[in-house]
Amino acid sequence: MLAVLVLHVLAAVLAPVLVRWWGRTAFLVLALVPATGFGWVLTRLPVVTGGGAVTETVPWVPALDLAIALRLDALALLFALLVTGVGALVLVYCSRYFEPDDDGAARFAGNLTAFAGSMLGLVLADDLLLLYVFWELTTVFSFLLIGGTGTKLAARRAASQALILTTAGGLAMLVGLIMIGETSGSYLLSEVVAAPGSGPFLVAGTMLVLAGAVTKSAMIPFHFWLPAAMEAPTPVSAYLHAAAMVKAGIYLVARFAPGFAEVPGWRPVVLGLGLATMLVGGYRALRQNDLKLLLAFGTVSQLGFLMVLVGAGTRELAAAGLAMTLAHALFKSTLFLTVGVIDHATGVRDLRLLSGLGRRLPVLAVIGGLAGASMAGLPPLLGFVGKEAAFTALWEGGLPDRTAAVLVLTGLVVGSALTAGYTARFLWGAFARKGGLPSTAPAELVHPPGRLFLAAPAVLALTGLVAGPASSLLEPLVAGYADRMPLLAPEAEKLALWHGIQPALGLSALTLLGGAALFAARRRVFRLQRRLAVGASADEGYWNTMQALDRLAVLVTGTTQRGSLPAYLGTILVVVLALPGSVLLFLAPWPGEWRAWDTPIQALVGAVVVIAALLALRIHQRLSAVLVVGVSGYGIAVLFALQGAPDLALTQFLVETLTLVVFVLVLRKLPKDITERHRPRERAVRGVIAVAVGLVMAAAGAVALGARTAEPVSLAYPDAAYDLGGGQNVVNVTLVDIRAWDTLGEISLLVVAATGIASLVFLRRRTGTVDRLDPVRLARQEKRSRRAPRRQWLAASAALAPERRSVVLEVVTRVLFHSIVVFSLFLLFSGHNQPGGGFAGGLVAGFALVLRYLAGGRYELGEAAPVDPGLLLGMGLLLAGGTGVTGLLLGAEVLETAILETALPVLGDVKLVTSLFFDVGVYLIVVGLVLDILRSLGAELDRQADEHDPIETTPGEVIAR
């Protein structure tokens, strides 16, 4: 079973490609997929009619107890035959329905095949949650198929309407399924139906599941999405909205009925809604002029009929229901396909504009006539057999309550009369010659249908014809399902064409007579319906609800989103104060004892940090503010060192310095002062929030520490670091081994940040070309500036204007550059055992580049690092990630360290830890980040200033503020 589903998935993925290669012929190949499924299901027929079931279970999410549990029993087999059989024929039909050069066909093919697979999965699923997954998949593909290319507003609206309604029902159903699963103690459909349990929880769950079935099968008051969905191409209407998807609700009710029909509320809901839907659908169908809409409302009506039959929960009605389901799928998809052929051939679907088509397309008329006869319930077709069975069942039993049975029977007879009436209207409208129109209208056929185009409806119609007399062959299959329900009639009547003269035959004749009368008096009926028409409809109600929701959303958004970042942040912070803050105030265990400090120096440095940070609040000069924050940061570094964290102190010092450099690079472009934009009152509010947040965070830190009783997880780190990670510096081993996943995520973030910076400055490309020295230009420049020193200390400093050069800086850079780079490598390699590592090493190497840039300008930076920073970032990430993959390939965990120790001739004992490569990746990424910053915020800004680069806008481009 699973193989068949997987085949559908593969076909759906390949379908667009196939259609692009072979055009519409590819549909024929795709039709083989459901056909295979059909064949497979047929081979299982003996097992299932013998009373058995085919099951298959593959674990999926064991933690959730979720398995791909598939089960093919009598009910599933019948629906699976429908889904695969009609699916294959519809795909065959598609191969002629689409024009050879139709753009949407590729997409359509994929969606339709995927839908066929989902629908098959839905009827095979034996797990409640799996059923739900397939259920929603059919909804999604239905949305895509109705919406088509999304260029038509009406199609878009119809698609979203169907999606919203069926998903809403589906979500209710999910809740209901979980409630039922929890009550009955099993999530296996077969077990749940066998022993549903009881209680109010079960009743509520059942109602919710019914909500799903009712929306999906377009019962009143959610019926309106189905006619609207007729915006979809005809094959979709024939398959989804006649044979398959709308039957999902019927299937669900049929599936649950054996165990749940006695649940309080089940029969009133199912029978009431079903009957009302049958009558309303039939009544509406009678006044449609569009052939496709007529069929759509007819489908609504028939779905109501089927819902009554399969939902009653008795043996005789269930058997009639299955026969009728089969009959309906056959005749309704035939009729839709017939309309598709008419539409294709004439370009018209309005029955007021068609005349004399029956003579011109006789084969089509015979096909449509057969299907119509089945729909109206004429012998010897399958529709007649199903309807007879239903009438007989209700005449003698069918429902526990006799009054209800009579009521339902009356409703069904009236509904069937309406059915016969609109069937006659359909056949007359499609094929007959009409007064008031020329004998042939429209005068010319655009596309006369070919043989292959007619093949699918012909096969379906003939099946309906043959299945009538042969309906006794269906009996074992139908009985396999229906025998699980109580029999109320005196004896079980087998499915057959002829049962002799009996009351049901009279009722059938009555419906046909009623239908004929409705058709004969069609003008009067039409006028009456027009007079009775009311302005309100469920569809209007739906759109009004949607609009109200929309307005509510705008209202809420408009009230809460005022567009001010400080206001948003303020709100967030106030919530922090209100929730965690009040918990802290009232519930937190305050520490019993306090220490003044770890060392007195800590207090001293702490005071410096705080004073510097507070100074930043009042300073208006940009650079000074940055500097005092820098001082505060250096103070933090000292605090780190005092706490016993040399790695942190080192990194903090380096980063603080680099931050200052980057600030200066940008601030040189900005005005000196920060403009004050806040009124005193705003400042006061900010102050209150700030102080309160400060108090809460201080208290939170203290309380958290005071409340700690568990042993830290890091107690085992030192031993693990040395034994498993092969390093003495526990912090570094933590970074590159114990918590390497975290680090991998963090360095990825650095790559993103670097890319973001570059793209903000370079805008149209990742980075500019590396600014290299141009000898010609250099010579020209040297000629101009004769006073410049001949002796060069740096490669490209000659390119700088003489007044911007500093010999001292050049000399110092020349002397220090290589030493700094070597030192950074030392930090990288020794980091595993001593303070250092990839982060610190990379920052130091970045410093070397900063020095070169400051001393020699942008050309010097190009000479110092003639590589694309993106290359460094990418290689770093590749190296770090590659280390993880290598570990995996060697059979260990991802990112697990291997220690290689060997004695080499000259070097002596060499110990190589594979996490070193990870650290090299980190190093490269940090260097890449610094280089990217220098290249964008340094060199590129210089270039823009040098070349008086205007803001890069093309004419007509508007910068929105």
Next chain:
Amino acid sequence: MTPTVVLPVVIGALYAAGVYLLLDRSLTRVLLGFLVLGNATNLLLLSSGGPAGLAPIVGYAEPAEMSDPLPQALILTAIVITFGIASFVLAIIYRSWRLVRQEVVGVDEEDRRVARRSGSDADEIDPDDLAPEDRSAAHADTGVGDEDVVARLERDYAGIPSDDVDLPPTRRRRR
């Protein structure tokens, strides 16, 4: 574990200063606030590791004397990431200055537009308000039939010449 007095005080003061700066409209100050908040958070994390100890390096100190290495590892990457993000914000500041000669967090016009919006998308409005060709076919028979369209147009748009049936194509209810 016993908390110190000094570290919570420093942390609280840094948070207060950071939040005050963060709530400013000037991007430079927002960025400074971000840096101060970053420092405050790093310190908070560090203080959660317990009392000061020796550097967590095997061989240099016994495991019992070491300061907690786990917060240190977390902080180390946080420092570098703060640097990356700060540079990114600086690039934004530069960009904003270059384009509009301002470096303030202005009012988000898009949010204001949403607040002012009163109508619905075409995908959601009432079918009666759509142009006839955009209505779903099923709508044709709800309420009034298509034969009545001309009469209805005459009623709804009295005074407009009858050959202008296409005018106006979509009608919205006055709200």
